[in-house]
Amino acid sequence: MSAYDHHTIEAKWQRRWAEQGTFRVPNPGEPGFDSSRPKLYVLDMFPYPSGEGLHVGHPLGYIATDIYSRFQRMQGRLVLHPMGFDAFGLPAEQYAVETGVHPRITTERNVATFTRQLRAFGLSYDWDRTFATTDPGYYRWTQWIFLRLFGSWYDPEQGKARPIADLEAELAAGTRLADGRAWDDLTPAERRAYLDGRRLAYLDEVPVNWCPGLGTVLANEEVTREGRSERGDFPVYRRPLRQWMLRITAYAERLLDDLDLVDWPESIKAMQRNWIGRSEGARVLFPVEGRNAVIEVFTTRPDTLFGATYMVLAPEHPLVDSIVPDTWPAETPASWTGGAVAPRQAVDDYRRWAAGRSELERQAEAREKTGVFTGGYALNPASGAPIPVFLADYVLMGYGTGAIMAVPGEDDRDWEFAEVFGLPIIRTVQPPDGWEGKAYTGDGPAINSGFLNGLLVDVAKPRMIAWLEEQGSGQGAVTxxxxxxxFSRQRYWGEPIPILHGPGGELRPLGDDELPLLLPEVEDYRPRTDLADDAEPEPALGRAPEAWKTVVRDGVAYGRELNTMPQWAGSCWYYLRFCDPHNATALVGVEAERYWMAGRGVDLYVGGVEHAVLHLLYARFWHKVLFDLGRVSTPEPFGRLFNQGYILADAFQDERGVYVAAAEVEERAGVHLHRGRPVVRSFGKMGKSLKNSVSPDEIFARYGVDTLRLYEMFMGPLDASKPWTTRDIVGVHRFVLRLWRALVHPETGALLVSEDLPEPELAALTHRTIAAVTADLEGLRFNTAVARFFELNNALVGRERIPRWVAEAFVRLLAPFAPHLCEELWERLGHPGSVALAPWPEYDPALVAEDTVTLVVQVNGKVRDRIVVSAAIGEEEARARALASAKVAPYLQGSAPTRVVVRLPHLVNIVVP
RNA sequence: GCGGGCGUAGCCGAAUUGGCAUAGGCGCCGGACUUAGGAUCCGGUGGGCGCCAGCCCGAUGUGGGUUCGAGUCCCACCGCCCGCACCA
Known part of the structure; x- marks a missing residue:
């Protein structure tokens, strides 16, 4: 063989890596484990094995982590670099439903396809550690974690989760009271309810996002702003339903604070902070006039309390019914009543109207304020004034207390509402001179505010909170x-929830020894999507055999939980399982966890920005629970996170606006045609929806894997989104061919290496390349590293023979990027072992620095001359050489410069008037 | 509206702490090999002038500022991308 034949070489080395287990990495205590080598855990966000297969955009991050892993391995680290599959959930199930095949079958098939495609990229995963979240040996432990969540409560005093048995013991011992009552005074049912209400996994009647089109409920995070499902784009309706919930809110503060511990992109941290949405302020109690009721509000502006001229409750607020009087108070303006003869009717009408409004409608109606008077009044605790209580949908039940004090003078929304209903407006902060706006939300001295008058906002807030606390009218609070x-889904293809339902609402967890609770076979696993929009959801497991659904324990008949876990469950902890994937007695062995997660957990985690909130927040939450329970040793799972950008490509739409397959579009004389019809070009993320995917197969066939890997890295910075340009690949391919030709004779196949030492110039360039590539890889700057390879290669072009030292350094530097090519060259250079395990080349810092440098001579900051000087030049000499320059002389005009700035060894700047 | 980020050649993109702007690739131009080239190889490529040596000029979205010196720092603006959005 003489010309570079990528087909043969790639097949040869991929086979050899598999046969020799080149990338297997042992755990502590296993044969071959070398405790002297530092560990590194490099992880990709694992994929859903969809039925469509990969396009060239998918492996971008995988190639990057592979290169980084190979680099670190050659530097002597023990690198954990695994891959697996997130295979439960809607995509797999939807596909199965469409094709009529059991999701297990399609999932297995897709996993096999994905595995084969990933292997074709030459990725150095330790495939012995792979698993899918659908493997019973894996979801056994997902269920096990659920049982820990069910069996734990959050102790606010210790600021951590603890076994619920501890709580029960403290209650039984009398060191703790249950809502002010002694444990002995509670009935067994009350005790159970008390404990169940404190678990981290609990059942609650909550308003859910019910998606009839998918036959399941969805998390808020899975619903788009338009009120549709993120997957499938079906309409979503709000309705109350009894569901499993996980108490992530208990961890809000820690999830927020611990973002400071991790090295993540600032944008992701910002998105998580935004999602957690911490607000500081106060809870304030407003007594309802003439009733034995109190409305509690949350406000971030307690300093404006004197300006609260009305209140608003969310339509669903539970207190509404108890404050509505039988008749309208005297002198109620007609515009407040919504045309109803009595408050009761007005409230009912408004509630019905608000509930029937979709999110989309609310969005479209541009925030025009609507509402209705409840007929009730509350007392402003600061001013003592009675203020009307309204119902309005601009107040959301899900945030704060579902009620607000309205201060139109300092809040835009309240101002708008006050204008619609003709409510009084009292300014409590002095706006700046010349203020012509409406609500003033800025800083300024308090006015019309009694004891606060004259105080700036930051001073007035704590003063008011202190006053409220004195009066018993409120307290400082964080929301x-x-x-x-x-956490419940009504679908089939998910982890069964290992809970039994007994009489009287008893919840009985399965024992750890009963796991895994396997998914039962059902005849029809499809979701019921033909239900009316308001029908009770029917979990798919409701159609499981009776023998599975009913269990007898201690003579009592229990029914199994019929909901399954959501998509995200399996991906919440998979990084832990990779540390010890075959462990049959624990989710992860203590020693393996301590070793691989040491330091900051996963050392590098790479994936798409689309998981900024969902997956990363849920996984952090579970990790912290496991941390509290002593199961893991770090407070955070992912020490360093990096988001790769998207690969973009041209997309084409026909005259109907429908996307057509970009691969079938031809360009003729600047016009794009699809089957002879003109199409309009646009641009976007490569994928199925824009029909602009580029398959790796055609690239493999023509250029080979190594070229594709190099090209994807060379396109630009890893975190940037960048356009795919098939035309550009040829540049990278030429580099591969050129390097091969420089080392292997094109006809004879002879190795073109000399045993001579490189001349100083080439040696220096090689040392500089080693230094630069090493630094680039540490900083994940793959694109500039590739540029360095081109430069070194360009210096080798035209040489009869390449000095062995240069060739061997080059091949090892390039090996992480182009592993097949470099394995072959390494073997031909006479090395029996894999280049993947060869030591990373070292450079001599003394040789990186050049002997001579170009001294730039500037006059007033403009370059006027360049002089080659010794790198060790002194300041005086540099100054003298610069001033002596003939090219500088005209600018000096014989006069002395005002100033000469010398920056050794590169620059002299002469300042003249 | 709030938050995060980005504007450098025809295109993708380089540029430690402020210090030679435009590395590297594509494209383009010229040449070689060739029946052929949309393959491959060699060279050139900011603009202008020039016989290769060389000289002049311009430029990092716009306008200011700091500095001996700004792509980089500061202020204002323009444009684009992403996330959140009636969150009290």
């Missing part, structure tokens, strides 16, 4: 946007 995690 979060984050809500508990809705």
């Amino acid at each position: 979060y946007k984050l809500r508990d995690w809705l």
Whole structure:
């Protein structure tokens, strides 16, 4: 063989890596484990094995982590670099439903396809550690973690989760009271309810996002702003339902604070902070006039309390019924009543109207304020004034207390509402001179505010909170946007929830020894999507055999939980399982976890920005629970996170606006045609929806894997989104061919290496390349590393023979990027072992620095001359050489410069008037 | 509206702490090999002038500022991308 034949070489080395287990990495205690080598855990966000297969955009991050892993391995680290599959959930099930095949079959088939495609990229995973979240040996432990969540409560005093048995013991011992009552005074049912209400996994009647089109409920995170399902784009309706919830809100503060511990992109941290949505302020109590009721509000502006001229409750607020009087108070304006003869009717009408409004409608109606008067009044605790209580849908039940004090003078929304209903507006902060706007939300001295007058906002807030606390009218408080995690799904293809339902609402967890609770076979696993929009959801497991659904324990008949876990469950902890994937007695062995997760957990985690909130927040939450329970040793799972950008490509739409297959579009004389019809070009993320995917297969066939890997890295910075340009690949391919030709004779196949030492110039360039590539890889700057390879290669072009030292350094530097090519060259250079295990080349810092440098001579900052000087030049000499320059002389005009700035060894700047 | 980020050649993109702007690739131009080239190889490529040596000029979205010196730092603006959005 003489010309570079990528087909043969790639097949040869991929086979050899598999046969020799080149990338297997042992755990502590296993044969071959070398405790002297530092560990590194490099992880990709694992994929859903969809039925469509990969396009060239998918492996971008995988190639990057593979290169990084190979680099670190050659530097002597023990690198954990695994891959697996997130295979439960809607995509797999939807596909199965469409094709009529059991999801297990399609999932297995897709996993096999994905595995084969990933292997074709030459990725150095330790395939012995692979698994899918659908493997019973894996979801056994997902269920096990659920049982820990069910069996734990959050102790606010210790700020951590603890076994619920501890709580029960403290209650039984009398060191703790249950809502002020002694444990002995509670009935067994009350005790159970008390404990169940404190678990991290609990059942609650909550308003859910019910998606009839998918036959399941969805988490808030899975619903788009338009009120549709993220998957499938079906309409979603709000309705109350009894569901499993996970108490992630208990961890809000820690999830927020611990973002400071991790090295993540600032944008992702910002998105998580935004999602958690911490607000500081106060809870304030407003007594309802003439009733034995109190409305509690949350406000971030307690300093404006004197300006609260009305209140608003969310339509669903539970207190509404108890404050509505039988008749309208005297002198109620007609515009407040919604045309109803009595408050009761007005409230009912408004509630019905608000509930029937979709999110989309609310969006479209541009925030025009609507509402209705409840007929009730509350007392402003600061001013003592009675203020009307309204119902309006601009107040959301899900945030704060579902009620607000309205301060139109300092809040835009309240101002708008006050204008619609003709409510009084009292300014309590002095706006700046010349203020012509409406609500003023800025800083300024308090006015119309009694004891606060003259104080700036930051001073007035704590003063008011202190006053409220004195009066018993409120207290300082913190609120979060984050809500508990809705954990039930009515679909089939998910982890069964290992709970039994007994008489009287008893919840009985399965024992750890009963896991895994396997998914039962059902005849029809399809979701019921033909139900009316308001029908009770029917979990798919409701159609499981009776023998599975009913269990007798201690003579009592229990029914199995029929909901399954959501998509995200399996991906919440898979990084832990990779540390010890075959462990049959624990989710991860203590020693393996301590070793691989040491330091900051996963050392590098690479994936798409689309998981910024969902997956990363849920996984952090589970990790912290496991941390509290002593199962893991780090407070955070992912020490360093990196988001790869998207690969973009041209897309084409026909005259109907429908996307057509970009691969079938031809360009003729600047016009794009699809089957002879003109199409319009646009641009976007490569994928199925824009029909602009490029298959790796055609690239493999023509250029080979190594060229594709190099090209994807060369396109630009890893975190940037960048356009795919098939035309550009040829540049990278030429590099591969050129390097091969420089080392292997094109006709004879002889090795073109000399045993001579490189001349100083080439040696210096090689040392500089080693230094630069090493630094680039440490900083994940793959694109500039590739440019360095081109430069070194360009210096080798035209040489009869390449000095062995240069060739061997080059091949090892390039090996992480182009492993097949470099294995072959390494073997031909006479090395029996894999280049993947060869030591990373070292450079001599003394040789990186050049002997001579170009001294730039500037006059007033403009380059006027360049002089080659010794790198060790002194300041005086540099100054003298610069001033002596003939090219500088005209600018000096014989006069002395005002100043000469010398920056050794590169620059002299002469300042003249 | 709030938050995060980005604007450098025809295109993708380089540029430690402020210090030679435009590395590297594509494209383009010229040449070689060739029946052929949309393969491959060699060279050139900011603009202008020039016989290769060389000289002049311009430029990092716009306008200011700091500095001996700004792609880089500061202020204002323009444009684009992403996330959140009636969150009290």
